[in-house]
Every structure is written in structure tokens, then in C-alpha cells.
Amino acid sequence: MINNNRKENYSKWYNEIISKSGLAEFSGIRGFMIIKPYGYSIWEIIKDKLDKMLKDTGHQNVYFPILISKSLFSKEKKHVNFFSDGCAVVTHSRITKNDQKKLIVDPKSKLQEELIIRPTSESIIWKTYKRWIQSYRDLPILLNQWGNAVRWEMRTRLFLRTSEFLWQEGHTAHASKKEAIEEAEKILNIYTNFSEKIMAIPVLKGIKPYTDKFHGSDKTYCIEALMQDGKALQIGTTHFLGQNFSKAFDVKFTNLNGNKEYVWATSWGVSTRLLGAIIMSHSDDKGLIIPPKIAPIQIVIIPIFHEEKNYLIHEMVDKIFNILKNNKVRIKYDDKKIFTPGWKFNEYEIKGIPIRINIGINEVKNQRIEVFRRDTCEKKYFDLNEINMIPKLLDDIQKNLYKKALNRTKKLMIRVDNYHDFKNCINSSTGGFILAHWDGKENTLKKIQEETEASIRCIPFNHYEKEEGKCIYSGNHSFQRVIFAKSY
Known part of the structure; x- marks a missing residue:
């Protein structure tokens, strides 16, 4: 029996669902969770189904070390500036006992160079690509890695935001800009199909504003889903990295014309956050509801x-x-x-x-x-x-869960044209995806976030006709509406 309900306390309801259904529990170290057998069995099904979709499009699995040298990690400046605050660092290689027989870090084992526990793998992979790539004949490289990552989090929540998480991260190398962009968009479509057809969660596809793109990328694409409490959850992202990492690591190839040029790149990933999305999209006050296609x-x-x-x-x-x-x-x-x-x-x-x-x-x-x-x-x-x-x-249940989530999303897709209506919508108990005009300026977005806690989830493509208008906050010209929401 679930004691908390969604309307009275959504956060407590969410945590109780995880606890009583046997998905996961806290480990005793802040931000690190124990995924219990039932929760892990769902992750295994997610992993197996998504892995097949990726392999069917030519991607191969690989594994790179979890430890990355500090100097290597520091190569791409925008990248390291973003991740530096959340990095876990290894400084010594062993522990020993002091005179009181207590365990201490052995001062003699200090490493010559500190090691970063991977928050993401671009740096170590692009160092490796420098050895692997010489000619256009070596391209494309389509690799995917299943593993874990560590990013220290100030405020943690099981599955949604943990300091350690399980995920897959894809890293590809291409001979042209066009091919790399097509790859990033292809993976976004794979993530979309997986979310909607396997997890029964409808999503919006779009591009992140320049203020929120992955650091080290030229463009970040994303899919966003609306949870039952009207808040948005980012389901997955793909990144067109341009030539940023190939330039940082000096990875060039000889093209068809015999000329040297830098490699084009993408990276992309989803994580155990997907389990949080399933809980918050489908479950009720009686407990967890799992779509049949991923039910153990x-x-x-x-x-x-x-x-x-x-x-x-x-x-x-x-x-x-x-x-x-x-x-x-x-x-x-x-x-x-x-x-x-x-x-x-x-x-x-x-x-x-x-x-x-x-x-x-x-x-x-x-x-x-x-x-x-x-x-x-x-x-x-x-x-x-x-x-x-x-x-x-079982098929009827799968379709019904998707239809129910889709109807909720459509109902909470709200267009507004002024800041007063925007604040009323974003602060209402129902929340939702708010379509509003933004002037494209970082300072405008910062003010909106400070005053409402809402952020731009994506600049949608294909879903809505582009239309010009005036920014809800500044009144300046805007080229199209963007999707605002409070989020996890």
C-alpha cells in the first residue's frame, strides 16, 4: 500500500514508489544508489532493446577506462570548464595504517598526475581516435559504450539525479559535417522511437538553446517528456560536436583529394534516468505501472x-x-x-x-x-x-499507457503571448509545456529563470510552425516560439 499520493506530495510519492516496489535504495553515500534486482532487471531490458536498435544501425560496443588523466581531460577548454566543479579526483593509489592502526591515505602513494573518474568519455576517446584515424578509409567510426559515470550532485534524487549513474554513451567520428549532423539526428530519432514505442512516453524533439548546449559541442539536440506533475524531464540528448574535439586532440584525416582536415564528431547518451521517467509518467497512487514491453x-x-x-x-x-x-x-x-x-x-x-x-x-x-x-x-x-x-x-495496455501520456501532454501544451499569462501558467499546479516567444538573449532567459524557475527545454522542430512574434519578457523581436517548463 502506498501512503503518499501524487497531488499531496509528489516527491514523497515518487520515493515511496521506488522503495516499496523494490527498485532502488540509498547506499549511505550521498548521491550513490543501490539498484536492487527488480530495478536492475528493468534496466537490463532497456539496455538490451536499445542496444539492438543501435547495433542495427551499424554501431559497435566498446569499453574505455573509467579513469582519465587530468592533463588529458583538460584538453578541450569549454568541456573541462563545465565539468570541473562536478569531477571526482583520485590523488593517491593506496591506503595504509597509522601508529594507532587506523586506515589512512598513504602519503607516499601520491600520484604523479591526478586522475579524473569519468564524468563523460570524450577526452579519452579522442586521444584514442588520434591513433586510429589516418585516412577517410578509417571513417566513419560508430562506437557505443555501456558503463557508468560520476558527477558530484548537490541535490540528489534516486534515478533522476545521482552522483553515479549507469548509461550508454555513443562517440562517432565522420569525414564530413553533413554526415555528423545526420548521425546526431538519426540517434535522436532512435531515442524518440525507443521512448514512445518501448517506454510509452511521448516526447518533444528539438534543439537546446545555445545557453544550454553541451559544452564542447556546436549543437545539442534533445527529447523532452512531460511528467504527471507537469514538470519536464530530459529523456536523452545527442550532440553535434563539430571539430572541437578533433582540433583539441589534433585528430586529422587525409580526405579523397589527398588533403588533411579535422574529423567531424558526435556524442550522445541516455541513462538510468529513464527509470525515473517511467515511474513519473505512468504510475498511480496504488504503486508502480510498467509498460509491458519493458516489464521483467x-x-x-x-x-x-x-x-x-x-x-x-x-x-x-x-x-x-x-x-x-x-x-x-x-x-x-x-x-x-x-x-x-x-x-x-x-x-x-x-x-x-x-x-x-x-x-x-x-x-x-x-x-x-x-x-x-x-x-x-x-x-x-x-x-x-x-x-x-x-x-x-499486453499490446492494449502498452497502447493505453502511451495514449494516456500523450493526451496529458497535449492538454498541458499551452501557448501564451505575454509575461503575465506565462507566470500564471508556469506557477499553476498543473504546470506544462509553455510555448512562448523569446528574444534569444541570455540575459532575458536568466531573468525569466530567476523569477519563475522555468527554463527553455528545447527549441522545437517539426512539431510547430515557425512564427515570428515578440518576446514575452523584453518585447523584442522573436523568430519562433520555444518550449518553457519547470523541470527535473
Whole structure:
């Protein structure tokens, strides 16, 4: 049972969902979390499905060290200036004991050069690319890495903002600007399809304003989603790095004409933040709701035992279990007798299992089963000859979750033309994506952020017709509307 609800305290509700559903917990070190087996099993499915999408487009997995020398990390100036405040640094190689037998850092083991625990891998990868790239024949290089990163965070929240997180980071090298931009846009489309078709989370595609682009990039593309409390969450980003890193690391190639030129580049990534997005997009006051395509358990069967006729229940479960297993459904039969059926109902409801099947002696007599779907909390009866229809119900749940999230996003997509209406919308209890004009000046954006806590989530493309207007804050000319929102 979930004690907090979304309307009264969204933050407490979110943390309670994570705790009671068994996704993760705090480790005791601020910003570092323990992802529990159930939470990690969801991440594994996300990883496997996204990994296949990336490999299908020609990308290969690789692994680079987690430690980066300080001098190497410092090569690209804009990059290091941005990450420097959040870097974790290794200064010594070992610990020892003092006279009181207490563990201390061994002063004699001070490193000649300090090492950075990677916040991102551009620097070490581009040092390596200098060895790998000589000619246009060596390009493109399409690499992806699954690993972890460390960025010290002042305010942490499980999955959404942690000092250590799991992620994938892609790093590609190209012979032309056009090809690199196409790569960044291709990955953005992959992320969009993954979010909408696999996680059932609708997103807006766009480009970050120059004030918020990845440091070391020429352009940053992003997808933004709206959570149930009306705040935005950045789902993923791709970066057109231009030639910034190839120039910093002097990575040149001989082109078709025999001339030397700098390599063009991209980088991109998503992280365990995706689990936070799933929680906040779909869950309700009863617990977690997981889209079937990423649910570790899609169907759970719970027996309601009858003292002398349990064997009949087991026989019926075996028949149903095998039929559904043959339909490639991820299914669990929970026949533990140490917990009551009522306890199990509550447990799997909190865990967000898409479908629950209850089988007792009445179901055996009537040759039908009770099916409970988590997204609507509705019960329906299926005859035994209809069992093959249950996998279709999983598709219905997946579509319903996406439709529900899409309708919410559309409802909270609000156009405003003056600052008074903007403040009323952004500070309302519903929040939302606010489409408003901005004059493109950093100082204007800073003032809006200071006064409302809203930021520009993206400058949308394809979703809305470009139109000229006047900035809601300064009254200066604006070329098109941008998306404002409060965010995580």
C-alpha cells in the first residue's frame, strides 16, 4: 500500500514508489544508489532493446577506462570548464595504517598526475581516435559504450539525479559535417522511437538553446517528456560536436583529394534516468505501472489454494503457463504459501506487473480465469479457449499507457503571448509545456529563470510552425516560439 499520493506530495510519492516496489535504495553515500534486482532487471531490458536498435544501425560496443588523466581531460577548454566543479579526483593509489592502526591515505602513494573518474568519455576517446584515424578509409567510426559515470550532485534524487549513474554513451567520428549532423539526428530519432514505442512516453524533439548546449559541442539536440506533475524531464540528448574535439586532440584525416582536415564528431547518451521517467509518467497512487514491453514480469499467476484440491489448481496453472510461455510472454507463477493471496495482490500491484491472473477452485470448476490489468485496475474473465488472446491484452495496455501520456501532454501544451499569462501558467499546479516567444538573449532567459524557475527545454522542430512574434519578457523581436517548463 502506498501512503503518499501524487497531488499531496509528489516527491514523497515518487520515493515511496521506488522503495516499496523494490527498485532502488540509498547506499549511505550521498548521491550513490543501490539498484536492487527488480530495478536492475528493468534496466537490463532497456539496455538490451536499445542496444539492438543501435547495433542495427551499424554501431559497435566498446569499453574505455573509467579513469582519465587530468592533463588529458583538460584538453578541450569549454568541456573541462563545465565539468570541473562536478569531477571526482583520485590523488593517491593506496591506503595504509597509522601508529594507532587506523586506515589512512598513504602519503607516499601520491600520484604523479591526478586522475579524473569519468564524468563523460570524450577526452579519452579522442586521444584514442588520434591513433586510429589516418585516412577517410578509417571513417566513419560508430562506437557505443555501456558503463557508468560520476558527477558530484548537490541535490540528489534516486534515478533522476545521482552522483553515479549507469548509461550508454555513443562517440562517432565522420569525414564530413553533413554526415555528423545526420548521425546526431538519426540517434535522436532512435531515442524518440525507443521512448514512445518501448517506454510509452511521448516526447518533444528539438534543439537546446545555445545557453544550454553541451559544452564542447556546436549543437545539442534533445527529447523532452512531460511528467504527471507537469514538470519536464530530459529523456536523452545527442550532440553535434563539430571539430572541437578533433582540433583539441589534433585528430586529422587525409580526405579523397589527398588533403588533411579535422574529423567531424558526435556524442550522445541516455541513462538510468529513464527509470525515473517511467515511474513519473505512468504510475498511480496504488504503486508502480510498467509498460509491458519493458516489464521483467509481464504476467503473474496467483493461485487461491483450496486445501484438498490444490492439485487441480496446479494442473490448470501448468496448462495456462505453457500456453503463455509459448507466446513468448515473461511470466511468473507465485505459488509460495507463506504469503496470502491478498498480500500477493497488493505486492504485484505495487510492483506494476501489467497483468495478474487469479486461479482458485471456482476458476477450475468454471474453466475460466480472472484477469486483472494494472493500467486500468479492471477485471475480466477469460475462458480457457481464449488464453491465446491474453498477449494481445499486453499490446492494449502498452497502447493505453502511451495514449494516456500523450493526451496529458497535449492538454498541458499551452501557448501564451505575454509575461503575465506565462507566470500564471508556469506557477499553476498543473504546470506544462509553455510555448512562448523569446528574444534569444541570455540575459532575458536568466531573468525569466530567476523569477519563475522555468527554463527553455528545447527549441522545437517539426512539431510547430515557425512564427515570428515578440518576446514575452523584453518585447523584442522573436523568430519562433520555444518550449518553457519547470523541470527535473
